[in-house]
Amino acid sequence: MSIRHGLLALLEPGARYGARLRTEFLARTGGTWPLNIGQVYTTLGRLERDGLVVQDGVDRAGRVLYALTEAGRVELRAWFTRPVQRVSPPRDELAIKLVMAVGAPGVDVRTVVGTQRRHVTEALHGYVRQRAEALARAHEHPDELARLLVLEQLVFHAEAESRWLDICEARLVRLIRAGDAEE
Template identity: 55%
Template structure:
């Protein structure tokens, strides 16, 4: 997730100060991606340097309010118009872990798969429970974030099924064979 672009999106709604940006970012993402306040101010500083935001006057409590600049709005518009490529996403640690487990001597790959399956199933259950408590009409952003996370967990479960099938066809025992 681009923190920079998320903050620009919030600033496109009007000027805000750092803590306000952090709170609204977390609310918009259903609190699934918490932000460190230092990260917010570091990002604001870089965006100011790059001409994307401009600091305003301090408010009565001493907080500096930032506003998006025309250059910042142009970058935000470009971000919204550009699809996210698979190559732009971080490496998948689970894929790397399983690839390494298959090649590392003495690793029970079936156990690695089963441990992940159990953890993913717990996550899926927790996300589904949280989603039931979301007001679908008034909290669309949070619902969409939770839906995405649920779909990703479901896809991970299907991929783990595939891994077990591949392991069964190779020399690696599957979880069913190790019971």
């Protein structure tokens, strides 16, 4: 998630100080994506530099409040209307690990796949359990809807990774059998 735009969205209702923004970010995302306070203040500094937020006084405790500028509101609206680009997928450590394991001497790629499958299955069970809990509370607590959406994404990603691992394993088995047949 774009921390930059996430903070703009959290500032939309009104001025906030950094620690509160962090707390609200973690609450909205169900704590799925850790955000340290240093990231918050670094991002606020960049947003201020770019004219998207301004310091808006201090609260009773002496904490600096940040508020959206009109340019910040325009940027936030534009962000909500733009699709998230998928043209440059992020590097995936698992894909890199499997690619490197294929040619590595002494590495059983099927063991690497099996280890990951056990991990993703465990994670999937945890996400499904958390999703059920969030769904049960969604009617009582509106904030649970945001958490529920994040958990749905995590479930679908884990399911997709599991399917991909199935394909990898099937391909490896076919290649091993084909190699054995040639000998």
